[in-house]
Structures are given as structure tokens and as C-alpha cells.
Amino acid sequence: MTNPLQALWYTRCGVPTGFGLAKQAGFIDEAFARQGTRLQSIKESDDPRVRESHFDHSLQNSVRYGGNGPAVWARASGSPTRLIGVSTNGDHPLLLASEESGIKSIRDLKGRRFGLPRWFNQSIDFAGASALRTLESALRLEGLEVGDVEIVDYPVASNITSYAVSRIEGTETFKPRELPDRPKLVPDLLRGKIDAMASLGRSGLNLVREFSLTQVFDLADHPDPLARANNNSPLTLAVDQHLLDRHYDSVVTLVQQILKAERWAREHRQEARTLIAREVHASEYWIWNHYETAQGGLGIDTHLEPLALAALQDYADFLLRWKFVPARVDVNEWLDPRPLADARQALAATAS
Incomplete structure (x- = not known):
């Protein structure tokens, strides 16, 4: 048994994960209550x-499950995670265009105006990076480069972490942040000030339906799985090195609860769909349409499959090439497979 853990800091993004399900189902809270560990939410803290x-992963005894850009940036910046x-x-971004633009294909993007958010006050501009990645991957299928389109920057002064979140009453999920200066890409696309933009899949599909936009490209359709x-x-699920070294059993307990929630989701698909919809602020229809129909499940299972790790390395190298991160991250050196293996073994023992 490793040292008793007094408090575990946690943070997660508003995306489908086993961590989010395990929090909503009470698995994590119950497991850590039994060992006398307090759970403390990073995103709800009054201290900026x-x-x-949530971005720099600077807190000792903390865990983060969410988008990989901030996790890669923290590692590249020297955080011992x-x-x-x-x-x-499978939540891949889409390239969208207005019907009035006449853009129907990737090749039609040449010389056109592409709206790109620039969150310049954040540790990493993960939204801008994701949009740029989608654009670059699409253009290269047609032998084009980012320089072949006109980039229209949308500077955003807000920093997401400047604003604490609060929970939806009676739930384990958070209300959306009300930021004062979100980039107005959709209104400008409809007004003809830009010709195309990127949007996350579930949001983008809704925009296509609500505003009769043209879906030019879905990154999920790219023939190269790395791209x-x-x-x-x-x-990515990441912990700090101190937590791993001093409280290894607690890390295994955490991962075991995540795996338990993922197993529960496979056995209770409708209930899981409802909880995921609450987690990501979307209707159950879009959870079914975007995640389940594409892959026969929610795609939340935590793993360390080689192809996914290779894709993560490819994206980490993209972030370095475009200077979103200060140094290269070697995914294999970053990786510690022991907690997942031990958590799988522990969960199997409880089922036998």
C-alpha cells in the first residue's frame, strides 16, 4: 500500500469519457470516500x-482527462506528467461553408477566406490548433497547403481558466462558461465575411442542419488514420509524476473506476447516452447520431492501442511544427502503461 492520499485534484473536458461517466455514476466518489480521500475540482476552484x-497540470496529486492539446503542451513545457x-x-472536426460561397469541395477552398480562432491569452490555443489541423489535413488531400487559402484571424482575449465553472444543480456536470468575447465565426460565415470554418463534429452537424451549411470535409473520412x-x-488521461510515485494505489483505484464506468456503459447504452449528453451539453440525438452510429458505441473505452498512440504522436508533432508547443513530446517516453494494466486486473478480479 502506498502513502495515504489526502486529496485528489481532478479536471475533465466537456467530452465523452469514462471519467465523466464514473463521476456522474458516483463510482469515483464512493471509491475514494472509502479510502478517506477528498476529491477537489480544479475547474470549480476560486483560485485562478x-x-x-487544467492547462499546465502544475498541481501535485492531480488527474486530467480531456483534449490532448493542453496535455501535450504541459508535458512539452516541463510539467512532470x-x-x-x-x-x-471519433469526435472529429468538420470543414463548413455557407451555401452562398459556392464551396462544394476541398479544392474549392483555394484562395477563399478561412476563419481561424486565435486564443492568444491561453497557455495553448487548442481550438485554433484543431481548426488549423483540420484545414491542413483536408488541403493536403488535394495537393494544397494552408498558404493556398486566406486565413482570417479571430483574436480572442479571454482565457478559459479565468472563469470558474459551476455545476448544474443536482448533477456532477458543469454549466457552460459564459465568455465575453467568443469568436463570431458562425455569424460572419452567414454574413459572407468568411467563406469557410472548422467546427467539432457534433456541433458542426447541428450547424449544418440549423443553417443549411455545406459540409465540405469530415476529418473522420481522411484515409490516413494518423492525419x-x-x-x-x-x-488523454494524464497524472502528475508525484501522484504516480507516492500514491500509485490511488491511481490504480481511479483508473479502475473509469474502466468500471465504461463497462457499465456497454451494458446500459441508453442510460449512458443520457449521461454523456448531459456531460457535453448536447441532445441525446446528437450523441446517437455522431458517436454511436459511426462506431457502434460511444467510443469512450480507455486503452493504449498502438495506432492511437501513433496518432497522438503525429498530432504532437503537428503542434510543434506550428509552434503551438515549445518542445517535442515523445509519446513513448511520456507513457506509463502500468496503472491501466493493474486496473484491468483489479476490475477482472472483482467480476470473478
Whole structure:
């Protein structure tokens, strides 16, 4: 038994993960209550320095499950973190255009105006990076480069971690942040100020339906599985080195609860769909349409499959090439497979 853990800091993104399900189902809270560990939410803290750990992973005894861009940036910036799991839910971005633009194909993007968010006050501009990745991957299928389109920057002064989140009453999920200066790409696309933009799949599909937009490209359709990698695929589960070294059993307990929730989701698909919809602020229809129909499940299973790790490396190298991160991250050196293996063994023992 490793040292008793007094408090575990946690943070997660508003995306489908076994961590989110395990929190909503009470698995994590119950397991850590039995060992006398307090759970403390990074995103709900009143201290902006604590909330910044959602990006820089600076807090000792903390875990983060979410988009890989901030996790890669933290590692590249010297934070002593370890990657202990990934998940691939298939949430790939789309390239969208207005009907009035006449853009029907990737080749039609040449010389046109592409709106790109620039979150210049954040540790990493993960949204801008994801949009740029989608654009570059699409253009290269037609022998084009980013320089062949006109980039229209949308500077955003807000920093997400400047604003604490609060929970939806009676739930384990968070209300959306109300930021004062979100980039107005959709209104400008409809007004003809830009010709195309990127949007996350579930949001983008809704925009196509609501505003009769043209879906020019879906990153999920890229023939190269490595090129499909973006901020939300694969998602990363990371812990700080201190937590791993001093409280290894607690890390295994955490991962075991995540795996337990993922197993529960496979056995209770409708209930899981409802909880995931609450987690990502979407209707159950879009969870079914975007995740389940594409891959026969929610795609939340935590694993360390070689292809997903190779895709993560490809995206980490993209972030370095475009200077979103300060140094190269070697995914194999970052990885510690022990907690996942031990958690799988522990969960199997409880089922036998």
C-alpha cells in the first residue's frame, strides 16, 4: 500500500469519457470516500492559479482527462506528467461553408477566406490548433497547403481558466462558461465575411442542419488514420509524476473506476447516452447520431492501442511544427502503461 492520499485534484473536458461517466455514476466518489480521500475540482476552484492547472497540470496529486492539446503542451513545457490512457471517441472536426460561397469541395477552398480562432491569452490555443489541423489535413488531400487559402484571424482575449465553472444543480456536470468575447465565426460565415470554418463534429452537424451549411470535409473520412488525430481524438488521461510515485494505489483505484464506468456503459447504452449528453451539453440525438452510429458505441473505452498512440504522436508533432508547443513530446517516453494494466486486473478480479 502506498502513502495515504489526502486529496485528489481532478479536471475533465466537456467530452465523452469514462471519467465523466464514473463521476456522474458516483463510482469515483464512493471509491475514494472509502479510502478517506477528498476529491477537489480544479475547474470549480476560486483560485485562478489552481484553475490554470487544467492547462499546465502544475498541481501535485492531480488527474486530467480531456483534449490532448493542453496535455501535450504541459508535458512539452516541463510539467512532470505521465500519460496513462487514451480514448478515441471519433469526435472529429468538420470543414463548413455557407451555401452562398459556392464551396462544394476541398479544392474549392483555394484562395477563399478561412476563419481561424486565435486564443492568444491561453497557455495553448487548442481550438485554433484543431481548426488549423483540420484545414491542413483536408488541403493536403488535394495537393494544397494552408498558404493556398486566406486565413482570417479571430483574436480572442479571454482565457478559459479565468472563469470558474459551476455545476448544474443536482448533477456532477458543469454549466457552460459564459465568455465575453467568443469568436463570431458562425455569424460572419452567414454574413459572407468568411467563406469557410472548422467546427467539432457534433456541433458542426447541428450547424449544418440549423443553417443549411455545406459540409465540405469530415476529418473522420481522411484515409490516413494518423492525419485524423486532433485535439479531441485521442483524448488523454494524464497524472502528475508525484501522484504516480507516492500514491500509485490511488491511481490504480481511479483508473479502475473509469474502466468500471465504461463497462457499465456497454451494458446500459441508453442510460449512458443520457449521461454523456448531459456531460457535453448536447441532445441525446446528437450523441446517437455522431458517436454511436459511426462506431457502434460511444467510443469512450480507455486503452493504449498502438495506432492511437501513433496518432497522438503525429498530432504532437503537428503542434510543434506550428509552434503551438515549445518542445517535442515523445509519446513513448511520456507513457506509463502500468496503472491501466493493474486496473484491468483489479476490475477482472472483482467480476470473478
